[in-house]
Amino acid sequence: MSDALAQAFEGQRARLVGVAHRMLGSRADAEDAVQEAWLRLARQDPAAIDNLAGWLTTVVGRVCLDVLRARRARPEASYDDGLSEIVVVEDVAAPEEDAVLADSVGLALLVVLDNLGPAERLAFVLHDTFAVPFDEIGEILGRSADATKMLASRARRKVQGTHSSGEERQRQRAVVDAFLAASRAGDFEALLRLLDPDVTWRTYGPRGLVVRVGAAEVVNHARRGARAAVTLRAATVNGEPGIVTWGPTGKLLGVMACTVVDGRIVEILSVSDPKRLSGVTSAPPPSSEE
Incomplete structure (x- = not known):
């Protein structure tokens, strides 16, 4: 050639x-x-x-x-296992981050x-x-x-309908931010209000895929993790509003993406498997203030 x-x-x-x-x-x-x-x-x-x-x-x-x-x-x-690669960017309106979002699926x-x-x-x-x-x-x-x-x-x-407008993305982000705040505060009544009754939470952990269905089940799972000494940060995960979790030493512990419909979270996809997390693209490091 x-x-x-x-x-x-x-x-x-x-x-x-x-x-x-x-x-x-x-x-x-x-x-x-x-x-x-x-x-x-x-x-x-x-x-x-x-x-x-x-x-x-x-x-x-x-x-x-x-x-x-x-x-x-x-x-x-x-x-x-049906899970695409994970692309994470901070929720900051910077041109370079917009480019990452445009390239993610x-x-x-x-x-x-x-x-x-x-x-x-x-x-x-x-x-x-x-x-x-x-x-x-x-x-x-x-x-x-x-x-x-x-x-x-x-x-x-x-x-049709899978692409959200800028205003709709902001509304979806607000719902996930409220979920993040309620998780931090341990306000489980608020969590229930933010979740669709039939919400599905799929977690890819070290032992494989675990699926939880129903708002009560999801809230109970959130309750068990509420006392963990972790840093939570809002992020965009593969184009969806999500959350990134870091440990006290700065180790990436988990990534979560939420699908929001009509003001409620209808699906959560989270990854805690270290092997999968090792391939996370553009995950923001925690700041010293957090």
Whole structure:
């Protein structure tokens, strides 16, 4: 491979990783997909490629499609037990943090995308997020442009409503902040008011996944952890309002993301498994004041 072609590929790498990340929900899987595109490019005659960006997008799209279909066929082999990588940023309106949020895949959106068929997911992500024309997406799927447009439209209807406006995100943040304050104060009546009666709390701990259902069960679990000597901080976790927990020595102990609907928390996802936490991206360290 010529140096010029390798340099051109590197110029496309960030965009390709973004495409694959949104398709697969995992940075590691996205990097693998892009690496596969690199290997396939190395076996190609550069003179046969008229549009490198389009060619690479097509290859990455097909690789991602194969991965998604394999997950459907073998759900027990799904990535990381269905839990995507964790991206944490402080809730401070700084441009660099906005960029991190824009690049993360929100937990709620990821859940919706996982419910789409592989073809629907590819059509939606490539067209609605990266403005790839339907005829090019159709080539990846082996379908007509009109059929691909219908796939994207169907996927869009399923996804509709998962993206929150700025005002809605602020309202959701306020609910989680109130939950954080009630936890700190041990105000369990307030906790009950903030939780949907059928709230689900999924915790990924060292021994695996534990699921708790119902406001009373969630409050009882919060009560058991209320006396712990920890530092709690509001944060945004994979695009969702959440909480980060630190130990007295500054060790990261847990990350929590909350899904808020109509002013109440309907789902909590938390991670306390040290192995998983070791891969947390951009977790803010506790300040000396806390």
